[in-house]
Amino acid sequence: MSTIELMQTDMLCIIDATPTFMPGGSLPVPNGDEILPVINTLLPVFQRAVAVEDWHPKDHSSFASNHPGKAPFDVVDLPYGKQVLWPDHAPRGTTEAKTHEDVDQSYIEAIIRKGFRKQVDSYSGFFENDQTTTTGLDAYLKARGIKRLFLVGLATDFCVAYTAEDATKLGYQVFLVEDGCRGIGMPTSEGKTTMDDAYEKLKACGVTFIQSSDISS
Ligand code: VGL
Ligand code: ZN
Numbered sequence: 001m002s003t004i005e006l007m008q009t010d011m012l013c014i015i016d017a018t019p020t021f022m023p024g025g026s027l028p029v030p031n032g033d034e035i036l037p038v039i040n041t042l043l044p045v046f047q048r049a050v051a052v053e054d055w056h057p058k059d060h061s062s063f064a065s066n067h068p069g070k071a072p073f074d075v076v077d078l079p080y081g082k083q084v085l086w087p088d089h090a091p092r093g094t095t096e097a098k099t100h101e102d103v104d105q106s107y108i109e110a111i112i113r114k115g116f117r118k119q120v121d122s123y124s125g126f127f128e129n130d131q132t133t134t135t136g137l138d139a140y141l142k143a144r145g146i147k148r149l150f151l152v153g154l155a156t157d158f159c160v161a162y163t164a165e166d167a168t169k170l171g172y173q174v175f176l177v178e179d180g181c182r183g184i185g186m187p188t189s190e191g192k193t194t195m196d197d198a199y200e201k202l203k204a205c206g207v208t209f210i211q212s213s214d215i216s217s
Contacts, residue, residue: 003216004175011146012042012049015125015153015160017103020054020089020096022154027089029155029182036102038180038212039152043107045217046150050137051099052125052163054090055113062121063088073186080130083121084186092116112137124162126170138170148173150215152180161198168205175208177215 017039019025022032043049056062064072064085072087090097092113099108114122114135122128125137141149149172153160160181167174185193202209 002214004210004214005216006046007148009145009147010046011141011144011149012046012107013125013149013151013153013163014039014049014051014099014103014108015151015163016052016054016090016155017099017153018053018090018097019100020091022100025089025096026091027087029184032154032182033100035152035154035180035182036100038177040102040104042150042152042177042180042212042215043104045215047107049108050110050112050140051103051108052112052114052135052137052153052159053097053099054122054159055092055097055116056088056090057092057116057118058088059118060088060115060121061119062086062115078119080120083129090115110140112140123159124166125159126163126166141172146172148175150175150177150210152177154182156181156183157186157194157198158184161202164202164207165205168207173208174206175210176202177212178209179211179213 021029064070065088070085074085075082112135120128120130149167151160164174183195185195
């Protein structure tokens, strides 16, 4: 990848860079905190970002604790489809659910919160897992004339991947900044993981994988 020159119509999207998904948090992504210096290097280059935050009520249907007899990482059928059950995480209104305090907040122009309706989870920053209810992020970005999205955050194979896929469907050109993301990597079929599946899916959608050093400062 040659150097990418930024334009006025570019946006850095920070997905779930919150303590709940970092070591010491409720649903830690391995080495999730390593994205923080990468984000802080990119923020002054972009001069702007939107942040997306998981923002769950205590009785959220994605929590295994709300499904008697089920354990975290079990999969259940909910009215809108299959849902992985998670440990309780991202308690709304708390420091754990807010973008990590080490991220320079001064460049964040909008925060979109998701997963706050009890019945429906939301991995994507654009649509809840019913794939119908919007979060408002697309309307915001379109109103701002944004055409290219550069994604960083957690977890690569869940919220970042779902956001990236929806973004391509909504007509954005999407770049996934690999060193600004970390994944969970749950085993799936035939020795593969959710990371392999996410990469396969995103390549097919036309997402471009880059390093933060590919972006011209
Ligand atoms: C996420 C699982 C549950 C994520 C959020 O941010 O990738 N993963 N909720
Ligand atoms: Zn969640």
